[in-house]
Amino acid sequence: MARRLSAVEGIEREPRDRVQMTAAQEAGDPQPADPAAAAIDPAGDAGASPGILLVDDYRENLIALSALLEPLGGRLISADSGEQALRVLLRQEIAVILLDVRMAGLDGLQTARIIRSRPSTRHIPIIFLTAAARDLAEISLAYASGAVDYVIKPFEPDILRAKVSVFLELSRERAERVRQTEARAQAEAVTRTVRTLQVLSDTALTNLELDGLAAELVDRTCTLFGADAAGLLLRTEAATGLQLQASRGVALPLPADGFLDLAEGPLARLAAERRSALLRGGELPVAEPASPARLASLMVVPLLSGVELLGMVLVGSLAEQRFDAGDLELLALAADRMAIALDHSQRFAHGRELVQTLQRSLLPERLPHPPRLELAARYLPSGLAAQVGGDWYDALELDGERTAVMIGDVVGHGVRAATTMSELRNALRAFAIEGHSPSEALHQLDRLVQATLGTGMIATVLFLIVDAGAASVTLARAGHPPPAVRSLDGRVRFLETENTVPLGISDATRPSESSYPLAPGETLLLFTDGLVERRGESISVGLDRLHRALRHAPADVESLCDHVLAQTIGTQATDDDVALLAVQLLPETDGPLELVLPAQAGSVPLARHRLRRWFELNVPTLERELRADLEVAFSEACTNVVRHAYGPRDATFGASVTVASGVVTIEIRDTGRWRPPRGEHGGRGLLLMRQLCDRVDIDRRPDGTTVRMQRDVPASQAVSS
Secondary structure, three states: OHHHHHHHHOOOOOOOOOOOOOHHHHOOOOOOOOHHHHHOOOOOOOOOOOEEEEEOOOHHHHHHHHHHHHHHOOEEEEEOOHHHHHHHHHHOOEEEEEEEOOOOOOOHHHHHHHHHHOOOOOOOOEEEEEOOOOOHHHHHHHHHOOOOEEEEOOOOHHHHHHHHHHHHHHHHHHHHHHHHHHHHHHHHOOHHHHHHHHHHHHHHHHOOOHHHHHHHHHHHHHHHOOOOEEEEEEEOOOOOEEEEEEEEEOOOOOOOOOEEEOOOOHHHHHHHOOOOEEEEHHHOOOOOOOOOOOOOEEEEEEEEEOOEEEEEEEEEEOOOOOOOHHHHHHHHHHHHHHHHHHHHHHHHHHHHHHHHHHHHHHOOOOOOOOOOEEEEEEEEOOOOOOOOEEEEEEEEEOOOOEEEEEEEEEEEEOHHHHHHHHHHHHHHHHHHHOOOOHHHHHHHHHHHHHHHOOOOOOEEEEEEEEEOOOOEEEEEEEEOOOOEEEOOOOOEEEOOOOOOOOEOOOOOOOOOEEEEEOOOOOEEEEEOHHHOOOOOOOHHHHHHHHHHHHHOOOOOHHHHHHHHHHHHOOOOOOOOOEEEEEEEEOOOOOOOEEEEEEOOOOHHHHHHHHHHHHHHHHOOOOOHHHHHHHHHHHHHHHHHHHHHOOOOOOOEEEEEEEEEOOEEEEEEEEOOOOOOOOOOOOOOHHHHHHHHOOEEEEEEEOOEEEEEEEEEOOOOOOOOO
16 A cells, blocks of 8 residues: 555656556556456445545546545545546435546546536535646636645645545535434424424414513424423624523423523523523522422423524423423424524514604604694504505694694605605605695695606695684595594584595596684594504494594593504504504683693703794783793793603603783792702793793792792783683
């Protein structure tokens, strides 16, 4: 053998010049019949283990390579041309290819490119052999053709054998993994496996909310495996550990807070290694605090999305021999499906959060505060589509008495629906500001749609103008549901109009316009069809449901919106987005001004608007400068309550204004406990109040604070309220 190895080491050639002497001839041994030719068998044994393919158009080189690689124990297959090698690859499994670069006919580089182009062979590593030591261009081409190595003769036999043995071992491991995969596929055909997986898959398909999905998966897993305990741990946002999301049965061997630190412990090691295990007896970690019923066996399986660890599933029993390797394999299969469902649920939740953020960025950040109107709005995204929708609403003050209110729905979901919705909203705002009536504004909007988006782009819009001074509402509709009106005694009616064709359908129909009286205290409710439409149900059923909800709704517009959603939608997932906008006409106040408002920043401008309107109606002779002073003092007092009285909790405050005996008296009342100012900003509100008023008294008590401000009014300006 030593003699043969020296011959291999000495095989060199310049282009097309080869050593003709074989190792056997040099040793004086008789010439074999034709060993290389005998080794060439394209048909081969398709079921045999992967072999080593030697490709060289000189038989002597094939004989020498065969002798060198024979100790590896691999199946050696020889081919004397590129064409012959390709035929071998069609029939046999190959672990590694040793390929001569320069061959007659189809050379090594061309052969390698063909091998790499075939899906069934592109994974096979190729080691190029050549005697051209200085041809850098050829070396570059060889690696570009997919070579894993480029060996220049003469080479060290031990090194070449080591390189080939690595790829041979990798091929054997790959074959073993394929065998294991096939065994797992066979296991899935077992009835119990199919039933278990089907039950868990049904859960995954019917539940998208993470909490509900996790609880249902744990319950079903515990039942299917006849376990005494089961738990599902998921990766935390900080990615430092796993948090128990849902559990059932006996306490699991986890810390009291259900948090598994991935830095230490047997469960942490299994998670880090992405490995399943069946733990028994002393192998189990101890629960904190210790449980009177201690598990005797525990199956631990990671939940993986690719290589990413999503969490772990734990299934335990009080009996040490309750589970076996078959149960662990079945749980691993079930975990694959759990991971898909959980990953989908988490992605859906994240996508839905992004959609809601985008949707709200396209809606008005805040609604206006007209002096005699209360407005409130809600938007509820579809529970079945993680895409931005086309529902929208808007409102803007046109002058001291009139307010434009609008709502619409662009058919479909996605970016196109969202951008179209934004275009329609902004265009309608412009038409309203220009002074167009509702009918004319919708007509202009329809012309814009057909000119820019074309016919077939369907959208519905409701546009109305509330005139507080005239106590009336004028509206026009383009295919949108009519608004509902709730009176003070709870009666509900819908405001109908004619010619309600959606936008983008026809330019021959112009929306008609209708006017209705709106009494003080009555509430308008504008809504999109997602509130009343259900698949497989007549829309009249939905309108009746809305009618009943409005009849018993609270008078406050914020509470009214929440009540309507609770009674018509509830907790069910909707097929479509829902938008609603409530507008209430407030009665004129001919006595003292009395307000009860949420202790929120948005209440400050609203309170100031109400005070201004009250002055206009009740003290019209009050000078503008004096009125402005009182408005500023009033705003500062309200701001102090919002900032200092309650802290981060829901609360309300009261305000009252009276004029008597030539004195305007303003009181702001809260039931909180004031906190000292924080930071360097603010702190000048009380100073302003004292400078703008003649008298300021602050009555602080354990049950609340009352701020009383008074300003003397000349007799010629005062009118008692």
